Amino acid sequence: MSVEIIKNEQLSKISKYLRYKTIKTSHEASIPHLGSCLSCVEILVYLYWSELNLDPLKSSFEDRDRFILSKGHGAPILFQVLAERNFFDSDLLKTAGENGSYFHEHPPKPGYIPGIEAATGSLGHGFPIALGMALGAKINNKSYRTYALLSDGECNEGTIWESAMLAASNSLFNLTVLIDFNKWQATGRSKEIMALEPLLDKWKSFGWHSQEIDGHNFNEIRNSLINAKKNEQQPSVIIANTVKGKGISFMEDNNNWHYRIPNKNEFSEALKELEII
């Protein structure tokens, strides 16, 4: 067994555990957006366990890589990731959803939760902020990289395309955008509500180094990130084909789980599928 395969197995194990924790928190604290959280688990796990240059104990050291969750409604899974990576005591997450807690539905501004680089939740804001950070690295002669995770629905926002043009004209090769392309937005199919497709060609035509991968496959995530870093002229986009609600059969590709909170039965069904009990 090669090292890589072991690693993938570990990443899968972590992913499964984080799915469990996120569903549990959603069930107990009535926090929505499970479908959107479950579609990006592998992407986040790969980034936080194998890609980003971070130090959980010194979460704001200057040369760290920046990660911006531009699809801010994925906060419940990001909070679990940060806790599991020891950015803060995972016991803090027990307050999720409670009055007075910082852990609710979206990431707050930096300074409240270690590891959070920007407040997001209103779509189309995180990406240009990430662009500013990448531009800042260029101006300051810093070698850190900036990553932003977008949703496909978020690509409805005009600022995404404004920023796509600006990043390309400034040759921000230190910027990598990942799109959690789960084919849904809040109320319907993302390709039907607005003419999203062909998404890869759109980014290509905007001057980006563009790749399309299976967003649940660690080898593909790994290779695409390696390719992104090899490119030294253009910003990079990785369109990750994902399944909304991935990992729980009755949530998969079912957009009710954009908002739905799992009840007791659904929660125990999910546990069975995750082989937790």
Place this chain on the structure above:
Amino acid sequence: MRTLFQKKITALAKKRDDIVLLSGDIGNKMFDDFKQIAPERFINCGIAEASMMSVAGGLALSGLRPVVYTITPFVTARCFEQAKISVGYHEANVVIIGTGSGLSYAELGATHHSLDDISIMGSIPNMRVLAPCDPNQLGFYLDEALNLNGPTYIRIGKKGEPIITSEISEIRIGKSNIIKEGNDILILGIGPIINEALLAVEKLKSVSQKSIAIAEMSSIKPMDEIFLKEMVKRNFKTWITLEEHGFVGGMGIRINNWLFKNDASKTIKTINLNTPDQFIHTLGKQNFLRKELNIDESFIYNKLLSL
């Protein structure tokens, strides 16, 4: 003001390597000097103000000092949510410059008039709101804003505003000053339109004994409450507010509210001179529109005469 801004920001960028100038594709040739001294720190963000504002937030979160510059409606109303979230909420060290404020672009029509920007930007927590009345004051404000933490919005005019603050010993954010002394009536103004009041008062001298004081309230947020309390003590019969901006969310309504809470005697009469709550269809030069909208020298003169 534009010229002063261009010279000042270039001089500052020469001294400080953290200043980054973001332009929304305006100022053709205006920033050639800046581009020469710091090409990598001049970013033309295109005609994409919403993206530009959030990019400024990201630059500030990376330790830089971005200054965002474009025409006022496009750097305020157009990208309000970006100013609110990426800049205001993040307490980002961003200076936002709106150029051609008020009726500076009178001839360009309602799309280019900015009679709501103070209201809009003033509604953002953490955001300083400044309307310097001449290039001199702008220079001090810009210098200070780039040394303070948190965001600042500065509305400026265009070209050729006369210097009216040269006698003031201390110009700083949060401090108001008397520009012309007087005892009967107090005129509180913001921005270059204060000059209309100065001209009216000068003209009044030959026909009236009324003694009129003129003060600048250019720092709208934070507002100099110590100064206002002093003014209350001086027992002016009437306070006149003057601004090239609408009433809602402007300086005048803030003064009215402040007096309501702080003037125990409730004897001070206020008159608010501002633009009306309507879009302006009949266009012309800035002077023409000031006259049409009753905020010009002759209207102020007649108003003072009638009091």
